[in-house]
Ligand SMILES: Nc1nc2c(ncn2[C@@H]2O[C@H](COP(=O)(O)OP(=O)(O)OP(=O)(O)O)[C@@H](O)[C@H]2O)c(=O)[nH]1
C-alpha cells in the first residue's frame with residue numbers, strides 16, 4: 053500500500069504533578085516540606101528519514117502520543133521526564149495543522165481551574181497548542197526549494213516541511229512538570245500544603261503530506277512507456293503492461309553512473325486530458341513531480357493508442373500548467389519513445405517540424421536504444437539545476 057497523505061493526532065506528554073510532602077525522620081521533628089517536582093512530558097518529534105518512501109507507518113498508527121512525565125514524590129524525589137516520541141517520516145513530508153482555526157499564542161492561553169489544596173493558577177499560562185506560533189517562525193525560504201514556496205494551495209496552517217535526512221522538528225512540546233511544595237517554603241510560610249500541577253502537553257490534528265523528492269520526474273500519457281524506461285535506466289522493476297493505468301502509485305528508481313553518482317527518478321501514473329480536474333487517476337499523484345528538479349515528457353511516437361504525439365505534447369504541457377503554473381519553468385527534456393515501431397520515424401519528422409525549437413531525444417525503451425545518451429542528458433540537466441542553486 054502506498055500512502056502519501058494521512059491525518060494524524062499528536063499529543064505530547066503532560067507534565068507530572070508536584071508533590072506535597074513533609075520530611076518525617078527520627079529526631080527531626082517538623083522536618084519541613086520535601087515534595088519533589090513533577091517530570092516534564094515527552095515531546096513528539098518528527099525526524100526525516102531517507103529509508104522511508106511513504107507514510108504507511110502513520111496509516112497503522114495515526115495517534116502519536118508521547119509519554120507523560122512522572123509525578124513528584126516525597127523525600128524530595130522528582131518525577132522522571134517522559135520519553136520523547138520520535139516519529140520517522142520520509143524526506144519530503146509537509147506537515148499542516150488542521151481542524152483548528154488559526155490561533156495566536158495569546159488566544160490559546162488557558163488557565164488551569166483553581167482547585168483546593170493546589171496552587172490555583174500557574175505563574176505561566178498553559179499553551180494548549182503553540183504549533184501555529186512555530187509555523188510563523190518557520191522560514192520557508194531557508195531550506196525549501198524556491199519552486200515550492202507559495203506554489204501550493206494551503207491545506208491548513210503550514211507547520212513544517214521536512215526535506216533533508218535527519219532533519220528534526222518538535223511537533224508538540226511536552227508540558228512542564230509542576231513544582232513540589234518544597235519550592236514554596238518561605239520564612240513566613242514554612243509548611244506550604246500545596247504544589248503545582250503539571251502543564252498539559254501540546255496537542256493537535258495534523259495532515260502529513262508526502263511529495264517525493266526525486267531528481268527526475270517521468271511524465272507522459274498512459275502506455276507511453278514510462279515504466280519501461282524506468283526499468284531500462286534503473287534496477288526498479290515496476291509493472292509493465294500494454295493497457296493504460298498499469299502504474300497506480302509513484303515508483304522510484306535509482307540511476308547509477310560509473311563514478312557512483314546517483315539520480316532518483318520517479319515514475320508517476322499516466323496523465324490524461326483533464327487530469328488537473330481529477331480525471332483519470334486524478335491529480336493526487338501530480339504533487340510528486342512538484343519537487344523534481346527536471347521533468348521528462350515521454351511521448352509515444354508510434355501513436356499506439358491512436359493519438360498524435362504532438363497533441364499529446366501540448367496536452368501534457370497544458371495539464372501541467374493548469375495543475376501548477378510553476379511547473380512550466382521547470383527544466384524539461386522531451387523524449388520520443390517506441391522509435392523501433394515503423395510509424396515512429398515518420399511521426400518523429402512531423403513532430404520535429406511542428407515543435408521546432410524544442411530538442412527531442414529519441415529512444416526505444418523496450419530495447420535499450422538511446423537510453424545511455426538519455427542517462428547522460430539527465431545527469432547534465434540535473435547538474436545544471438544544482439549548479440544554479
Ligand atoms: N515497441 C515498443 N513498445 C514499447 C516500448 N516501450 C514500452 N513499450 C510498450 O508499451 C506498453 C506500455 O508500457 P509501460 O511502460 O507499462 O507504459 P507506462 O507509461 O508506464 O503506462 P502506465 O503505467 O499505464 O501509465 C508496454 O506494452 C510496453 O511493452 C518501446 O520502446 N517500443
Ligand SMILES: [Mg+2]
Pocket residue numbers: 278279280290291292298299319
Ligand atoms: Mg507505468
